[in-house]
Amino acid sequence: MVQGLSGLASASSLFLVASGLTVIFGVTRIVNFAHGSLYMMGAYLSWTLVTALPRGHLGFWGGVLVAALIVGVIGVLIEVLLLRRIYKAPELFQLLGTFGVVLIVQDVALMIWGPQDLLGPRAPGLRGAVEILGVRFPLYELFLIAVGPVVLGLLWLLFHRTRWGTTVRAATADREMVGALGVNQRMLFTTVFFLGSVLAGLGGALQLPRESVNLQMDLAIIAEAFVVVVIGGLGSLPGAFLAALLLGQLQAFGILIFPKITLVLAFLVMAVVLVVRPHGLLGRPPASAHAAHVVEPPYPPATPLARNLGFAALALAVLVPPFMGEFALIVFTEIAIMVLFAASLHFIMGPGGMASFGHAAYFGLGAYGAALLAKHFAAPMELGLFAAPLMAGFAGVVFGWFCVRLSGVYAAMLTLAFAQIAWSTAFQWVEITGGDNGILGVWPSAWAQPKLVYYYMALVLCVGVTLLLRRAIFAPFGYALRAGRDSPLRAEAIGMDGFRIRWVAFILAAIAAGIAGGLFAYAKGSVFPTYMAIPRSVDALLMVLLGGVQTVSGPIVGALAYTWIHEQLMRSFDLWRLFLGSVIVALVLFFPQGLVGAAQRLTERRK
Amino acid sequence: MLEVEGLHAHYGRAHILQGVTLAARQGEVVALLGRNGAGKSTTMKSIMGLVRPSQGQVRFEGRDLAGREPFEIARAGIGYVPEERRIFTELTVMENLDVGRRPPRPGQEAWTEERVFALFPSLGAMRARPGGRMSGGEQQMLTIGRTLMGNPRLILLDEPSEGLAPVIIERMADAILALKRDGLTVLLSEQNLHFARLVSDRACVLEKGMIRWEGTLEALMADEAVKQQYLVA
Numbered sequence: 001m002v003q004g005l006s007g008l009a010s011a012s013s014l015f016l017v018a019s020g021l022t023v024i025f026g027v028t029r030i031v032n033f034a035h036g037s038l039y040m041m042g043a044y045l046s047w048t049l050v051t052a053l054p055r056g057h058l059g060f061w062g063g064v065l066v067a068a069l070i071v072g073v074i075g076v077l078i079e080v081l082l083l084r085r086i087y088k089a090p091e092l093f094q095l096l097g098t099f100g101v102v103l104i105v106q107d108v109a110l111m112i113w114g115p116q117d118l119l120g121p122r123a124p125g126l127r128g129a130v131e132i133l134g135v136r137f138p139l140y141e142l143f144l145i146a147v148g149p150v151v152l153g154l155l156w157l158l159f160h161r162t163r164w165g166t167t168v169r170a171a172t173a174d175r176e177m178v179g180a181l182g183v184n185q186r187m188l189f190t191t192v193f194f195l196g197s198v199l200a201g202l203g204g205a206l207q208l209p210r211e212s213v214n215l216q217m218d219l220a221i222i223a224e225a226f227v228v229v230v231i232g233g234l235g236s237l238p239g240a241f242l243a244a245l246l247l248g249q250l251q252a253f254g255i256l257i258f259p260k261i262t263l264v265l266a267f268l269v270m271a272v273v274l275v276v277r278p279h280g281l282l283g284r285p286p287a288s289a290h291a292a293h294v295v296e297p298p299y300p301p302a303t304p305l306a307r308n309l310g311f312a313a314l315a316l317a318v319l320v321p322p323f324m325g326e327f328a329l330i331v332f333t334e335i336a337i338m339v340l341f342a343a344s345l346h347f348i349m350g351p352g353g354m355a356s357f358g359h360a361a362y363f364g365l366g367a368y369g370a371a372l373l374a375k376h377f378a379a380p381m382e383l384g385l386f387a388a389p390l391m392a393g394f395a396g397v398v399f400g401w402f403c404v405r406l407s408g409v410y411a412a413m414l415t416l417a418f419a420q421i422a423w424s425t426a427f428q429w430v431e432i433t434g435g436d437n438g439i440l441g442v443w444p445s446a447w448a449q450p451k452l453v454y455y456y457m458a459l460v461l462c463v464g465v466t467l468l469l470r471r472a473i474f475a476p477f478g479y480a481l482r483a484g485r486d487s488p489l490r491a492e493a494i495g496m497d498g499f500r501i502r503w504v505a506f507i508l509a510a511i512a513a514g515i516a517g518g519l520f521a522y523a524k525g526s527v528f529p530t531y532m533a534i535p536r537s538v539d540a541l542l543m544v545l546l547g548g549v550q551t552v553s554g555p556i557v558g559a560l561a562y563t564w565i566h567e568q569l570m571r572s573f574d575l576w577r578l579f580l581g582s583v584i585v586a587l588v589l590f591f592p593q594g595l596v597g598a599a600q601r602l603t604e605r606r607k
Numbered sequence: 608m609l610e611v612e613g614l615h616a617h618y619g620r621a622h623i624l625q626g627v628t629l630a631a632r633q634g635e636v637v638a639l640l641g642r643n644g645a646g647k648s649t650t651m652k653s654i655m656g657l658v659r660p661s662q663g664q665v666r667f668e669g670r671d672l673a674g675r676e677p678f679e680i681a682r683a684g685i686g687y688v689p690e691e692r693r694i695f696t697e698l699t700v701m702e703n704l705d706v707g708r709r710p711p712r713p714g715q716e717a718w719t720e721e722r723v724f725a726l727f728p729s730l731g732a733m734r735a736r737p738g739g740r741m742s743g744g745e746q747q748m749l750t751i752g753r754t755l756m757g758n759p760r761l762i763l764l765d766e767p768s769e770g771l772a773p774v775i776i777e778r779m780a781d782a783i784l785a786l787k788r789d790g791l792t793v794l795l796s797e798q799n800l801h802f803a804r805l806v807s808d809r810a811c812v813l814e815k816g817m818i819r820w821e822g823t824l825e826a827l828m829a830d831e832a833v834k835q836q837y838l839v840a
Contacts, residue, residue: 163705170695170706177693180655181707182681182757 002135003252009141011248012148013210016203017221018228018240019155020196026172026235027192030083031091031409033098036222037105038197042071042204043213044113047120050208057124064208068201075197079190085589087189091409092355096545097588099538102218103581109215111575120208140209147206151199152241159237168192172235219534223420227270230413233283242281264424267417274414275402296353296486296550299473306553313560314463321455329451331567333458333523337516339559340462342543344512346555347469349544351478352505353485354404355412358419359540361399362392362510364532365422366517371439371527372432381445385461385518392514393507395422400506404499419537426529438528442521458519465512466556472508473552481505539566546587548597557596608633608792609654609685609761614663614673616653623649625816626663631761631794636787638803638824639796640838641813647796648690650813651763654794655687656680667761682709686759690766690796692750696739700730703738703749707756715758723752726782744775751782762786764795768802780805800838804828812837 021035049063078101086097126143129136159165171178171188179185204217228247232239247266254265273281302310321332345359369391370384379387399418406414426433433439448454472478483491484498492498521527530536539562547558565583569576591598609631616624624646631637639647652658654665656677665673672680681687695703704720711717724731727748733741738749747767754762764783768776776799783793783806797803803810803824810827812820814837820827827833 163708166698166702166705170698170702173695173697174693176657176677177689177695178706179677180657180681180687180689181753182678182709183706184678 002132002137003256004249005132005137005145006141007248007250007252008148008245009144009210009248010251011244012144012146013203013207014221014224014228014248015148015241015244016151016206017200018225018232018244019151019237020199020203021225022229022232022235022237022240023155023168023199024193024196025229025409027168027175028083028087028189029409030087030094030098031226031234031413032083032196033095033222034078034101034105035098035196035200035225036218036220037102038071038075038200039204039221039225040109040213040215040218041074041105042067042201043207043217044109044118044204045070045201046205046208047113047118047213050120055121055124060121060124064202064205067205068198071201071204072194072198075193075200076190078197079193082585082589083193084186084189089588089592090355091412092349092357092541093545093588093592095357095412096538096541097585100581100584100588102222103577103584105581106215106218107575107578107581113213115215117212117214119212122209126209144206144210148241148244152237155237164191223416223534224266226413226416227266229280230410230417231270231273231280233277233280234409235284236280236282239280239282264421264428267421267424270417271402271414271421274406274410274417278406278410296482298482299351299550299552301474302553310553317459317463321452326451329455330523331563333451333455334520335560335563336455336459336462337520337523338539338543338563339556340466340519341513341516341540342547342555342559342562343466343469344509344516345540346544346547346549347473347512348502348505348509350549350552350554351473351481351485352502352509353482354502354506355408356403356415356537357412357534357541358415358417358422358537359509359513360532360534360536361415361419361422362396362513363517363520363536363540364426364527364529365395366392366514367521367527367531368426368433368439368517369514370518370521371442374442375434375439376432381443381448381522384442384522385515388518388521389511389514392517393511396507396510396514400503400510404502404506416534416537419532419534423529423532423534426532433529436529438526440526442527443525444522448522454523458523461515461519465515469508469512470552477501477504542584542587546591547595548593548600550593551596551600554596561595608635608668609794610664610666611650611654612664612666614650614653614665615661616649616658617661618649618658623816624653624660624663627653627813627816627818629811629818629821631792633792634787634790635809636783636793636795636807638807638810639794639813640798640800640803640810640827641796642838643798645813645837646816647813648765649816651687651765651794651796654680654763655685657687681757681759684712684758684760686754686757686762688750688754688762688764688767690769692743692746694738694741694746694749694753697737699735699737700741700749701734703753704756707753709757711758712760715760718755718758720756723755726755726785727752744771747771747775747779748782755786759791761792761794764793766796766798768797768799776802777805800828800834 017039021032024030024032046064046067049067050060053059053063082097086094123140126140129138159169167183167188175185228240228243232243250265250269321329341363345356348354348356366388369387373379373384373387403411403414427435444454448457480496480501484496484501488498543558543562544555546562547554569579573579611627611629614624614627627650639650641647649658653660656675660673663673664671667683667685672683701720704723729745730748730752767779780802787793807824810824811818819837820833
């Protein structure tokens with residue numbers, strides 16, 4: 001009973017955040033990764049205001065409301081400066097661009113409020129508790145339970161009883177037509193973003209009396225909000241409400257029954273819902289989500305220049321290391337691994353045209369596959385390196401079977417969900433995986449202990465597998481994959497099994513990522529859940545996008561550039577998130593075709 | 608009132624409009640005729656800004672609107688009724704009309720829901736019905752009514768008779784003639800020559816992205832060669 005009530009209270013705050021996210025998506029078709037950051041800002045700002053203002057009702061409630069409004073203004077700034085320029089970009093760029101904002105906000109919050117958890121005052125007038133069926137239950141929780149339905153009701157009135165709301169609903173269905181009727185979409189989008197941001201800010205501010213304010217709030221809530229929005233159906237408010245209730249209860253009771261897998265449970269429900277109802281419980285297939293399907297031009301064979309550059313790079317990678325120090329060798333090994341990791345993601349994104357926001361799952365599962373064997377069976381490295389692709393490939397078989405059925409935002413969300421399942425398993429199943437402490441002592445066999453030997457082994461494996469993937473792109477299988485990407489109906493009409501082809505591609509990519517993960521585990525000597533966390537998936541995406549999705553050599557260039565930049569940043573800046581976030585935002589805004597794509601356009605123009 | 612000059616438009620690499628030039632005077636009903644794929648809809652969309660013209664001018668009441676955004680063009684006084692109707696299916700009749708509402712020019716008699724219902728009486732009987740649960744003819748009336756709520760002075764009608772029963776087509780023709788009597792200028796694209804003849808003053812015949820023939824409907828009906836070359840499928 002009490003569990004159920006506290007589940008309802010969590011559902012309310014979750015609904016506030018998710019409702020903003022879903023309203024924003026409905027109209028702008030943007031999945032705003034930074035929505036969790038707005039929530040976090042709401043919590044921090046209300047902490048500042050409430051502690052600064054005089055105590056009492058006005059100080060507290062005024063502080064909460066003002067904080068929500070300030071968050072609304074911040075949201076408007078984000079919309080005007082960034083999102084407005086990328087409404088027509090592919091979904092992955094939008095996810096990535098808003099993730100850049102997440103990083104920036106994290107460091108800004110760190111600068112302003114410091115790293116320690118902040119505790120807010122309790123709400124005046126709601127400090128006590130009431131007795132329900134013999135158990136004391138905090139009044140504030142009851143208040144929160146009421147907030148959800150009240151906000152849902154107010155939003156319903158706003159959307160059904162005002163002309164602005166009617167216009168928003170019309171734009172959710174067909175925004176181009178709304179524009180042709182004289183509605184300024186820019187103003188509409190900005191006001192919608194304001195509303196969504198205020199809701200996120202309010203959700204965060206209302207958490208103040210409940211839990212401490214900290215820098216991890218943003219990613220924690222955004223993952224749950226994504227799940228709620230996707231289960232409910234992107235763009236559907238009642239759906240979000242329903243899903244928030246479902247998830248709140250699931251977590252409240254999950255703690256009683258399966259304390260170890262509460263996180264997994266949420267994502268599992270989402271995966272099941274998406275497979276049964278691909279557009280969520282109350283969602284509809286998007287009416288005219290994006291402009292006409294773009295057919296990518298065929299990949300040109302490598303030019304002599306590119307070929308020579310490739311050989312030169314490889315020659316450097318082979319000849320220089322014997323003269324390098326240990327640290328440089330470690331960096332080189334890591335770069336070789338990242339090249340393979342990026343190439344494996346590129347394989348499904350570029351030729352496959354599928355969006356993956358959770359590729360780290362396969363990298364991490366490869367690493368864990370090796371490490372678990374080493375820890376529990378004292379297996380040697382050779383066996384571990386064999387187990388890595390096996391484990392990742394197996395996950396690719398299972399997860400891929402679900403993921404390749406969906407496309408666009410839904411596919412990105414589902415891949416993210418599976419990665420979160422893998423991550424939370426590693427994080428919560430402490431007996432087996434060591435939880436947050438990871439698994440230590442994953443060392444290579446004696447012969448491969450010297451850093452130079454290990455480097456050469458990694459180089460051979462990574463370059464070899466990368467070349468195999470490249471070979472597959474130019475083989476009949478690759479042609480079929482690209483045919484399915486560019487015109488799925490025509491490809492099916494000439495007898496190609498699009499589902500099977502994409503599934504195989506997904507599995508191959510998972511296997512390749514698993515090899516990279518296994519090599520990474522032995523290179524580091526340890527594995528941690530962070531290998532599978534969202535930032536690692538974003539790393540892979542950045543490498544691919546930095547190089548250019550629709551180029552074959554892009555992921556290689558991207559991995560080289562990204563790993564190097566990342567290394568430099570981490571070493572020389574405390575605020576590397578701020579810097580990396582800015583780089584991501586700049587990349588999304590100015591180099592949507594990546595470095596190699598931009599270089600190709602330059603050389604084409606010169607011709 | 609409307610002068611389109613040398614309008615070019617592309618879809619990707621396909622060169623759809625190759626220099627369309629046409630004009631409509633105040634209070635005139637001009638029919639844009641031509642086969643499927645001749646460029647009728649693209650001409651309409653380019654005037655409206657939904658397809659960005661790659662070259663050429665769209666002058667409306669003396670202002671050049673080419674390259675402007677659709678909402679600016681709508682606010683300048685051009686209404687657009689798309690071929691696919693694009694009713695907001697979740698919204699009721701009243702709500703659909705509400706989305707189209709724009710303030711009138713000073714001195715212009717404003718369109719209201721009641722005035723739309725006077726023009727299309729059957730809509731008045733289903734004010735609370737969602738757009739998705741209406742017949743094709745009713746949707747066509749609603750989409751015209753929705754555009755009229757914006758108080759346009761020129762209205763672009765893309766194939767208003769398409770897929771409608773003959774009785775409804777007659778009623779649609781009456782409505783267009785009523786709008787003409789009110790002083791509205793109409794540019795309509797049509798495949799149905801019979802319908803075009805009922806309402807239009809003049810015809811422009813489009814083929815492969817260019818205007819090939821221009822004249823009165825009577826002259827067109829008499830000219831078997833032009834009909835054969837550009838209109839008969």
